[in-house]
Amino acid sequence: MVLAEDGVDYVAGDRGYRKLTASFVADNIDVCAEEELAYLAVHNHGGQAEVGFSRTDMASHERGYPALLDINDGVPVGALVFATGAVAGDLWLGEGERAEIAHLRVVDRPQLTLAPGPLPATLVDPGYDRQTRIFGDRGQAVLKGSKVAVVGLGGAGSLISEYLARLGVGELVLIDPDRIDPTNLPRVVGARRSDALTWLRGPRKPTFLRAVGDRFAAFKVRIAARVAREASSTVRVTAVPRSVLEPDIAAMLTDCDHIFLAADSALVRRLVNSITHQYLVPHTQVGAKVSVKDGKVTDIFSVSRMSSPGSGCLQCNGLIPAWKLTEEATSPEQRRRQRYIQDDDVHAPSVITLNAVAVSRAVDDWLMAVGGLVEPAASRDRWVMYHPMTDEFVEVDPAKNEKCLQCGSTRFARGDGAALPVLMR
Numbered sequence: 001m002v003l004a005e006d007g008v009d010y011v012a013g014d015r016g017y018r019k020l021t022a023s024f025v026a027d028n029i030d031v032c033a034e035e036e037l038a039y040l041a042v043h044n045h046g047g048q049a050e051v052g053f054s055r056t057d058m059a060s061h062e063r064g065y066p067a068l069l070d071i072n073d074g075v076p077v078g079a080l081v082f083a084t085g086a087v088a089g090d091l092w093l094g095e096g097e098r099a100e101i102a103h104l105r106v107v108d109r110p111q112l113t114l115a116p117g118p119l120p121a122t123l124v125d126p127g128y129d130r131q132t133r134i135f136g137d138r139g140q141a142v143l144k145g146s147k148v149a150v151v152g153l154g155g156a157g158s159l160i161s162e163y164l165a166r167l168g169v170g171e172l173v174l175i176d177p178d179r180i181d182p183t184n185l186p187r188v189v190g191a192r193r194s195d196a197l198t199w200l201r202g203p204r205k206p207t208f209l210r211a212v213g214d215r216f217a218a219f220k221v222r223i224a225a226r227v228a229r230e231a232s233s234t235v236r237v238t239a240v241p242r243s244v245l246e247p248d249i250a251a252m253l254t255d256c257d258h259i260f261l262a263a264d265s266a267l268v269r270r271l272v273n274s275i276t277h278q279y280l281v282p283h284t285q286v287g288a289k290v291s292v293k294d295g296k297v298t299d300i301f302s303v304s305r306m307s308s309p310g311s312g313c314l315q316c317n318g319l320i321p322a323w324k325l326t327e328e329a330t331s332p333e334q335r336r337r338q339r340y341i342q343d344d345d346v347h348a349p350s351v352i353t354l355n356a357v358a359v360s361r362a363v364d365d366w367l368m369a370v371g372g373l374v375e376p377a378a379s380r381d382r383w384v385m386y387h388p389m390t391d392e393f394v395e396v397d398p399a400k401n402e403k404c405l406q407c408g409s410t411r412f413a414r415g416d417g418a419a420l421p422v423l424m425r
């Protein structure tokens, strides 16, 4: 954001009331063109709940923006005009396309949605009566208008997906390449023994039968989609049984309103972390871990970490270790040969209650933010770890490293202008 200084960059004009100087516009459109950024001129008209461009504003857009669009090599240019609780926008998208903005989302806690005028009253399904007593009809409408992704549909992710569907979230994007295993049944909500083909996969079954079971068991995303649809008649579910590290799948996250990260992988963590800061989509990383040493349980914790765009990220806080990235980037074949890990997802100690603690906190945090209930004192990202063995809660305010390559200026808000750390084939 570059502020125009009154009397220097913003002066009396010959046609309208006030205008930006030609040199101020020229300097800034050059920066945009060089860095492949959109150019938006922002001013305000005062007022409260309603706002729109004046005739003078529109005339100046029509005079100036075709040329700016040209200089910016077709990357969009346009203008926003604000009132205290409203915003209007005139966007020039290239190739003769021009659009008004319907609404603008302020990605903060609490989260705000602004439009050119008061948002129309919405009719809410009376089935949500007990919830609208907390969030109001407007809050319930925000949930219905939300598109939320869940990455990883194992123990934690399956709970998140069910919670979101029951809360009335309108659209879910569920991503996980794995099929259900009999050892997942104690934790994955909605999973049936028939999904896991347990009758083929018992330890005393012949190897070939077990192989058939492994091959044809249900995808975890299909189970989660079934649970979601049983909970809600209106939820739209996109179930993706593939890895989020594939470029076209990663792209599906970039227009979501929130991402819940429930996959235990450093590569996936790095990707989702990048999307948060590059595309301004907040995420919450959840997990539970049981540490065992010499056959003895030494520590248990569940954790929920919500990250807002621009705040300290998982990388700044040492949660994307380089050794783990390297280890995961080697092929499964190689890994097995080097005996780093063996099916760690399947055999790591885990229990449904630990996941539930992390997940309740994670979805609650998000709900308070989008429902507008979060108090100013609680409006920063705070990561909470619960250790049930010692009954301790540990709170961490994430640190921010200004030079961080993940959340710093090389990636922050770059959108399609920067590459995502996906796996190329």
Ligand SMILES: [Zn+2]
Pocket: 043, 044, 045, 053, 054, 057, 081
């Ligand atoms: Zn104006």
Ligand SMILES: [Zn+2]
Pocket: 312, 313, 314, 315, 316, 317, 400, 401, 404, 405, 406, 407, 408
């Ligand atoms: Zn960072």
